[in-house]
Amino acid sequence: MLLTDRLVYVHMPKTGGTFVTSVLERLHQPSPNRLQGLWHRARRHLGRPWAEAPGKYGRLRNVEPKHGTCHDIPASHAGLPVLSCMRGPWEWYVSQYEFSWWKRIGQYDPNDPSTPAGWAIERALPAFVKERPHFPDIGFAEFVELCDRxxxxxxxxxxxxxxxxxxxxxxxxxxxxxxxxxxxxxxxLASAEHAGDRFDVTFLSTERLNADLQRALVRFGYEPDDVAFVGQLGKILPMGIGRREDQRWERYYDEALKASVRQRDRFVFRMFPDYDEASGAMGASA
Structure with missing residues (x-):
């Protein structure tokens, strides 16, 4: 989770958060003057993170849990706008599968907080693995079955x-x-009550992340000239791991598997109708 004086960024995994983090860190770097530079070097010498140094747009803090939810926003920042990213369900399952974090669960610190998906997969995995001696070499359809469990x-x-x-x-x-x-x-979903039950979040589309992020930052007070670079940035991948251009989500699904995901995640598709068929084909991302 990223905390600034202007907004909070909530990082739901595999939706484009590494890109957003990189942009915000760049915007919140110390101002390039001599005094700031000396102060910055002194803090580095003392082991303090550079992201806490004041710059043109104030402080940025990258706090734990990294993938905290809206419930984890501290009281000090509770009144600020909340920014996050939204990705189509079909694309999200493929991204989870290819990133393969679920193969490395045993390497993680058991004291680290789990994401909602990670917590459930950790509990479903032991029985799933017993049934599949070939794990972790499972196909995508098997991974979706793991997610369903x-x-x-x-x-x-x-x-x-x-x-x-x-x-x-x-x-x-x-x-x-x-x-x-x-x-x-x-x-x-059509009721006013539904809108009140959800935190007030501005969602960026992962498939249009450069343009959506650039517009949102201007809306939240960043100067247009300072965020112009966002429109030209290429992909910024977590741990450098991404998919090839030919690994489009459509190649992972047959009609039955696609229909199953559509049914299970039907209300997400209804909340974000652009992600049904049309937007899911916008292109592969990290």
């Missing part, structure tokens, strides 16, 4: 049948996730 851990608590993306999205951006999940319906 993880989602069913939550579904058992809420009496629902939603996919893992839906559970993660609701737990990131709604004030009372279990209550919202139990009430999800077309009528509820």
């Amino acid at each position: 993880a989602a069913d851990i939550y579904n058992g608590e809420t009496g629902t049948d939603f996919g893992l993306f839906t559970h993660g999205f609701v737990r990131y951006f709604y004030r009372d996730p279990p209550a919202v999940l139990r009430r999800l319906s077309d009528r509820y």
Whole structure:
């Protein structure tokens, strides 16, 4: 999670957060004058992070948990605008699969906080692995099955049948996730109550991230000339891991698997209708 004097950035995994983080760190670097430079070098010598040095746009703090939800926003920043990224469900599952973090769960510090998706997958994984001696060499359809099993851990608590993306999205951006999940319906989505149950978040589309981020930053008070570079930036990948241009999401799905994801994450598709078919084909991302 990134905290600034102007906004809070909530980093839901695999939606473009590495790109946004890089841009905000660049904007919040110390101003290039001699006094600031000396102050900056002194802080580095003392082991203090450069991102805390004041610059033109004030301080930026990259705080733990890195992938904290809206519930983790500290009271000191609770009144600021919240920025996050939204990615289509079909693309999100492919990105999770190819990034392969789920193969490395045993390497993580067990004391580190888990994301909603990570927490559920960690609990579904032992039984899943016992049934598949070839793990972690599983295909994409098997990975989606793992995600469905993880989602069913939550579904058992809420009496629902939603996919893992839906559970993660609701737990990131709604004030009372279990209550919202139990009430999800077309009528509820159309109600004013639904809007009040969600935190006030400006969503950037991962598929249009350069343009969306540039516009949002101007809206939140960053000068247009200072954010002009955002429109020209190429991909910035977590750990340098990304997909090739030929690894488009459509290649991972047959019609039955695509229909299954559409059904399980149906209300996310209804909240963001551009992600059904048309926007999912915008192109592969990290």
